[in-house]
Amino acid sequence: MLPEVFLKTMIDTVKYDEPYENYNRRTELLTLLRKSMIIYNERFQYTRKPNQRWEDIELRVPVPMLKTARSLYLELKKLAAFVYIETDEFAFRDLDIRPKPIDLDNEEIKEHDVLFDEIKDEIIQGIRNAKYTIWVAVAWFTDRDIFKELLLRKNDGVHIRVITSDEKSNRYLIDELEQNFDVVKVKMRGYYLSNRMHDKFCIVDLEFVMHGSYNWSENARNNDETLATALDRDLVKKFADEFQRLYIEHS
Structure with a gap:
């Protein structure tokens, strides 16, 4: 799944999936995701499946929103795991929150x-x-x-x-x-x-x-x-x- 597709799927899941309808931090979650970007990080460690390795999802968020992202870490990790599609090559291991490069902050999600x-x-x-x-x-x-x-x-x-x-x-x-x-x-x-x-x-x-x-x-x-x-x-x-x-x- 392309990183842009992964991020858009996370956003739409929060927007439309029933478990998030009454989530009290839904607005914060949507705002954060709309301003972030996704990077896949392949790991060298293998899972228990033959030839399958772990993969981390790196969520790059605007620097002013890092504190909010960390407070939402468990919800973001659960959401990423829900959206992730496991393959014969890779399986989801963890979510890593890091700052989004400043020169990319002008990129706009429409x-x-x-x-x-x-x-x-x-x-x-x-x-x-x-x-x-x-x-x-x-x-x-x-x-x-x-x-x-x-x-x-x-x-x-x-x-x-x-x-x-x-x-x-x-x-x-x-x-x-x-x-x-x-x-x-x-x-x-x-x-x-x-x-x-x-x-x-x-x-x-x-x-x-x-x-x-x-x-x-x-x-x-x-x-x-x-x-x-x-x-x-x-x-x-x-x-x-x-x-x-x-x-x-x-x-």
């Missing part, structure tokens, strides 16, 4: 996904992953559960901006949004004031974006909706540019 079910849960998880900033641009924001998640992140020091449409259907939460976050309301415009800001996207830490048809409203849960997610710096930059344009023009 991930894209799309959901049609359990969209609200994915949005809440994306909010929970935020460490620094959350930029929200949604036409309708009336879902109190999502509001509460944003409030929790604010209380942990995350800076939050919200852009939403200035209309009657948004009155349910607008006062609380304005009391707690940096909020910009985009006025209705056009003939009969029938044109509105209709975006639905959320940028997390300027490196992850969630976008699609799903408004942050109570009604959206009963609709046929889509939500695309992307860990892709170039794509996130385009959404960030659009967010700044809306923010500046309507502040």
